[in-house]
Amino acid sequence: MSANYKNWIPNGMVLGFMAGTTALALGTGAAVLFGRKLGRAQKPIAGTLAVGTAMTAACTLWLKACQDRYSYDGSRQLSKQIIEGTAEYVSVPDGGVALDVGCGSGALTIACAKRNPNAKIVGIDRWGKEYASFSKQLCENNAAEEGVSDNTEFMQGDAVHLDFEDETFDVVMSNYVYHNIPGVDRKDLLRETFRVLKKGGCFAIHDIMSKSKYGDIEVFADELRHEGFESVALIDTTRGKFMSHREAVLMGLCGSKLLIGRK
Numbered sequence: 001m002s003a004n005y006k007n008w009i010p011n012g013m014v015l016g017f018m019a020g021t022t023a024l025a026l027g028t029g030a031a032v033l034f035g036r037k038l039g040r041a042q043k044p045i046a047g048t049l050a051v052g053t054a055m056t057a058a059c060t061l062w063l064k065a066c067q068d069r070y071s072y073d074g075s076r077q078l079s080k081q082i083i084e085g086t087a088e089y090v091s092v093p094d095g096g097v098a099l100d101v102g103c104g105s106g107a108l109t110i111a112c113a114k115r116n117p118n119a120k121i122v123g124i125d126r127w128g129k130e131y132a133s134f135s136k137q138l139c140e141n142n143a144a145e146e147g148v149s150d151n152t153e154f155m156q157g158d159a160v161h162l163d164f165e166d167e168t169f170d171v172v173m174s175n176y177v178y179h180n181i182p183g184v185d186r187k188d189l190l191r192e193t194f195r196v197l198k199k200g201g202c203f204a205i206h207d208i209m210s211k212s213k214y215g216d217i218e219v220f221a222d223e224l225r226h227e228g229f230e231s232v233a234l235i236d237t238t239r240g241k242f243m244s245h246r247e248a249v250l251m252g253l254c255g256s257k258l259l260i261g262r263k
Helices: 011-038 040-070 078-087 107-115 136-145 186-195 217-226 245-250
Strands: 097-101 120-125 152-156 169-175 197-208 230-236 256-262
Touching: 011 040, 040 078, 078 107, 078 169, 078 197, 097 107, 107 120, 107 136, 107 152, 107 169, 120 136, 136 152, 169 186, 186 197, 217 230, 217 256
Parallel strands: 097 120, 097 169, 120 152, 169 197
Antiparallel strands: 197 256, 230 256
16 A cells, blocks of 8 residues: 545545536536527527536536646646655754644645654644545554654644644644635734744745735735744745746646745
């Protein structure tokens, strides 16, 4: 067996769009058929259904293309490249403890555990219905397959309110999590993550930090510097770092940045 990190595009999402396309196609066919019998009144309905069919079919093809590029088993393996690239910025002192916020299938937690064998890496997630195939058990199974069960731990957690004391961890990190959390200020989520980081500890947060999701992240980085955070940097990962700009556009990852620094 080998680790199974699943896919950022769930199969259920793809199957749902496929089912929707099929239903709309059948509806279009029925509208055309009845239109021939009932006259022009059905033609607008058939036209609307045909447009809907085309749109859902296009979405299905796009989702499938993204799924193939993200796959750990595919030729591109974009997810693996992003995970391992983010893990390169995570250096935990021997005997230290790091936190991965929103660990999903455990990929980043495990990648960091392999790079920091003398540290403990804790992964938390709420494992909600949006990614029903992700679970604590999946993370633990993957850690066992990768040989890092001894220095990893997985638990239920909420990024909005972390269940840890102030300055608990030597390092905090996250990958493509906060932009998915609705109804919150993402900068507040970063503040909550930094709350549990020890003074002198490092952070590496990778996410879609577009203005629509984060506001002006450059201003936020300046605020951190003024507050005493050190070596704060924003790295655009869509210009060849993790992916090309074209890939970012095609796969809905525009605005991806890596926020790094020290508290």
